[in-house]
Amino acid sequence: MGRLRVTGPGAKIEAVEVRGQVVIDAPNVTLRDSKILACDTDSIVAVRAGRPADGYDADGARIENNLLGCDGAADQRASRGVSDVYGSARGLIVRGNNIWNVSNGITIEREGLVQGNFVRDLGHKAGDHHSGISNHGGATDVIFDHNTVLLSQEGVSAPIVVYSDFAPARNVTITRNLVSGGSYCVYGGESGxxxxxxxxxxxxxxxxxxxxxxxxxxxxxxxxxxFAPTNRSDLSGNAWDEDLRPLSGE
Structure with missing residues (x-):
């Protein structure tokens, strides 16, 4: 099927193949065990919450165990794999997805869990400033946990990015992830x-x-x-994957 817009509260979309964007415009929607292939679009999966006057109330979305990518020509890619479009989604869960050939893998802004995803092989175009998993400030409760983000391309910012672009960065926990590549591997909120x-x-x-x-x-x-940790426990237990040596500076 082509572009899919979901407007039914509590809808469950499972084991489908979509050759186009999936737009979630209803609460408590589940997209699971599916293949979504979309190129030259803003987001492969767009979660639209925060404009209820327009019917955009997508709190509680679950995006789990999907293949999300662009399989088009060499110069094609999607801008994002999964995006909290208006930065207001609550209770968003993005778990266990395989994401490739996008400019940015997962963007979650307000509240939710990003866990167990594999983000790799980003699609690069001249002028791109990629990130794997990102938040841009003002979160109420965001967790990036147990993801693998490997960025082999040039022109990337980091596998995991927290910026203060839209509000002061806050309330983001980055734990148990495997990361490599980028200018740095993690940005910790003190920029923007x-x-x-x-x-x-x-x-x-x-x-x-x-x-x-x-x-x-x-x-x-x-x-x-x-990154300026509030206290010592905010930066702890990080290690090199190759030999488990503690990261210096902790």
Whole structure:
């Protein structure tokens, strides 16, 4: 089927193949065990919550165990794999997806869990500034947990990005992820128009790999950038994946 828009509250979309964008415009929708292939679109899966006057109330969406990518020509890609379009989705769960050939893998802004996803082989165009999994400030409760994000391309910011672009970064926990590539492997919220962040950014128990790094780093320039932990426990338990040595500076 082509583009799919979901408007039924509580709908369950399972084991389908969609050659086009999936747009979720209703609460408590599940998209599971499916293949969604879309190129040259803003988001492969667009979760639209935050404009209820227009019928855009997609809180509680679950996007689980899907293949999300673009299989078009060499110069084609999607802008995002999964996106909280208006930055207001509550209770969003993005779990166990395989995402490739996108400019940015997963963007979640307000509240939710991003867990167990594999983001890799981003699609690069001149001028791109990629990220694997991202938040841009003002979160109420966001968790990035147990994801694998491997960025082999040039022109990337980081596998995991927290910026203060739209509001001071806050309330984001980054734990048990495996990351490599980018300029740095993690950005910690102290950059953007609203930096410095308001705290409660936690980077705990992650594995950093040199597989796509440079000069002994996880990324081109280092491991973690723009991060000022509120207390010592906010940066702990992180290690190199190759030999389990603790990350320096903790």
């Amino acid at each position: 128009a609203f930096a410095p962040s308001s705290g409660h950014i936690r980077i705990i128990g992650n594995r950093f790999s040199k597989i796509y790094g440079h000069n002994g780093h996880c990324g081109i320039y280092g491991q973690i950038a723009t």
